[in-house]
Amino acid sequence: MTALTDLGVAAIRDGVREGAFSAAEVAQAFSAAVAGAKALNAYVIETPEHALEAAEQADRDRAAGNLKPLSGVPLGIKDLFATKGYQTTAGSNMLGGFEPVYESTVSGNLFAAGAGMLGKLNMDEFAMGSSNETSAYGNVISPWRRSDGGNAPLTPGGSSGGSAAAVAARLAPGVTGTDTGGSIRQPAAFVGITGIKPTYGRCSRYGMVAFASSLDQAGPMARDVRDCAIMLEAMAGFDPKDSTSLQLDVPRWEAELSSDIRGKRIGIPKEYRIEGVPEEIDRVWEQGIAWMKDAGAEIVEVSLPHTRYALPTYYIIAPAEASSNLARYDGVKYGLRKMPESGGLAEMYEATRAAGFGAEVKRRIMIGTYVLSAGFYDAYFNQAQKVRALIARDFERVWEECDLLLTPTAPSAAFALGEKSDDPIAMYLNDVFAVPASLAGLPAMSVPGGLNEQGLPLGLQIIGKALDEQGVLNAGLAFEERAGFTARPEAWW
Amino acid sequence: MVSAYRIQGATGEWEVVIGLEVHAQVTSKAKLFSGAATEFGAEPNTQVSLVDAAMPGMLPVPNQECIRQAVRTGMALEAKINAWSRFDRKNYFYADLPQGYQISQLYHPIVGEGQVEIEVGEGSAKRVGIERIHIEQDAGKLMHDQHPSFSYVDLNRSGVALMEIVSKPDMRSPEEAGAYVRKLRSILRYVGSCDGNMEQGSMRADVNVSVRRPARDGQEVVPFGTRTETKNVNSVRFIMQAIEYEANRQVDLIESGGTVVQETRLFDPDKGETRSLRSKEDAHDYRYFPDPDLLPLELSDAFLEECRASLPELPDAKRQRYERELGLSAYNAGVLTAEVETARWFEELLAATGKSGPDVGKAASNWVISDLFGALNRLGKGIDESPVSPAQGAELLGLVADGTLSGTLAKQVFEIMLETGEDPAKIVEERGLKQTSDTGAIEAAITDVMAANADKVAEYRGGKDKLFGFFVGQTMKAMHGRANPQLVNDLLRKALS
């Protein structure tokens, strides 16, 4: 029999329902796996008691005939979500030891659906990073290694690096991620799992530590499309506590899953073929296109003319919002306080923020402060918001020609830790394919497409119209059935 | 035309230019972006939500009532209402500002240009332009005196809704500024959008002052001088003092060869002076940008219609109506409409009399302004604490009108009402204070008075007319003050002739 930790969300849910195993056994198996995988540093804190308590409740609920949608499923929660009574750090020293007295809506929704929490997942500090190397709690090591014998530790991607590593290493059947400019999709691609960022406003941002408010969206990361659909259904929903939350019913994404995409028009944006991208990316993309054709979709070449401006636009808007969102970390109400020997309030602010934030966060706060400062607002921020409108308009127009877009998720496979950490722009380029959909608030998913020559996973991205998560999931399912991706990292940890 | 206010400098006359930014606390139960209460005087940090304390991941959700009140205020100031507005963040660090930014409106305020009519001197009116009104969050409160090395932070006020009402630089004297603030306060209180309580900080003004040479004949535009902004002045008197001090300071400075620097200043009420707030000046660059947690605020026609329909009659309209319909003097009408509570009391009184028009208006207004206000003044009470209700007042006026009470008796009865709270009719009944028109009784009294003062009767008849008052007094005394005075007059004249 397969190990319980080899099961995904749907298999666990169904197995608990059918009595194949108890939820408590599942929770214990995953908690043991988590405890045994410290080398990956995927979890900042482990909370086996939370997982077990939810599991025992699930077992009681089963006996009483009261099973909930996620009864018996233990999950990992990215440390960006406030979890009541459990340390929530956002990967920062600034929030070391911070125990919220409140629960984020997304984690609360998952728990209300019967899920338990295995622990809080490591991440780039305040979700700023694409390799999980900016975390104050150390790098996450990808469970994957290159097959060429080089044992260089690889990045799981970021910012949801702990989330990605946990699913790939079977330390959780599913996890929450957050995506501001690719932070779900790029790590999912790097570790060969599936992750979807829904339409902006589907998941409440209440209780999710803010990075860039107009871009931040929560989403699930799991082993396959169905598991993502199940989790997203539980996570999403209107929340009156978030003014940008969409007041819409949550579709029944799982029930409506169908890999029949015959007649769907799938656009291939020509601007996503960019110079300097390794050939293996092109190859997996071509393979993906072939699978979509095989599924009966019509492939159309399309154009999104402002694509090349998406990344610089993002690197104005996101830091600008972040510079303001992170002003609340001032050593007064919670978190770190540094008090210099002499000095007053201003010196406390400066010392606290100098000590509490890491280099990348400081860099982005500085950029954001600069682009908003007197005399530069129009040239930078307002210009960026206008270009952002043009990028969104590109998508609006392309939907006249196609229903979905298929693109690479990231411009490369996972790279080695340290490889790009000295070059911010090289790091930012990781998200070149992910950022346009973020700027336009569109649903986008990464699905594993295969392995490169070094045996590392490569992912493709499916982008859909606003609110058409179903179309994205269905295309993803058709893709998944053809890709037959079953590769998994060998346990070395 | 009132003569213009001028500062007499060593080198000649100076004109003062004043603009005010009035921060008015919006009347609402809950805060602008959170469900915490706004009530004044609670224990520190007990009216604070996690949103107000800027906990990580907390988000603002706007309170409809605060929006509504700002719109109604704009309408009352005849201002342009912007159906599309948005919230911006004003970024700066301070211990009373938990988010590190204030949510305000810079680029697209909810209310645009409007105006306030003020009265300057006897009967001459002046319009003060309104530049804009925007909605924003109040900050928390810092306490500096409790600990040798700490300041303490209370966030109860943090996030309470404010309207910032920005005037144009249209005022030219401390008196005009005072009249503007009083008028503004009156309108806000009529509208019900702010309680106008300046002691509790519900209204406070940033006072912008500059000086310049008055325009000479034929000269059209004299450029404004450099202005200073004196922050958070919290009474009409202090505002006027701050302007006077600041204008004189600027004139002295310029005349002694200095230049005015654009800066933030603080008013010291004990010394009646302003002083520079250099500590707060440092590196201010607020980096305003649209708040990404909030979508644009779009107001529907139905919402705007409701706002307009719910506006009460405003003080100017009411004053004109009192003059027109009730025949009141401009002075009486002005006094009765200045405060919303007074007008409300007065109108309840009128309604209770069951009469309308000048018939009752003059008598009622005179009684309120002289008798009632006099009594309340003595008692140190506001009209909303009056021991006599409008219905009781109306009953009293009725007893005068129908001749039951003379003016003198009415005053007596009113005093008893103030003391006992009893209805006037009951007082009249039980204490027999009714005025009598019993001709026989009055004639008998006159006969007695004349008999007892035969010498004075002779003098009167001899031409000493002034003695008539003496006979009236004696007769009234004999009648214990209850005789109908008109009747006494008539009968005395007949008897003495």
Added chain:
Amino acid sequence: MSVDTATVRHIARLARIAVTESEAEALVPELNNILGWIEQLQEVDVAGVQPMTAVIPNRLRLREDKVTDGGKRDEVLANAPIAEHGLFAVPKVIE
């Protein structure tokens, strides 16, 4: 546009982040590199384009004027580095 150490110090001051002289110097090329890169946005023709206001068409909802929160001083202060007498404590501010 590019920054020098004085600008970096000014920005750091606005952002209330202490930087040492050597940190400020190191930040100059880092920030200039990024600023030079985002500079390419200037070439986009945005004539007649309104800046984006809402990512997904949505209306700002307003809540009812009801007291639904507060009365949780202990929770508000629970994570404060220093809280005394029900108040947050900060280094003394001289106004």
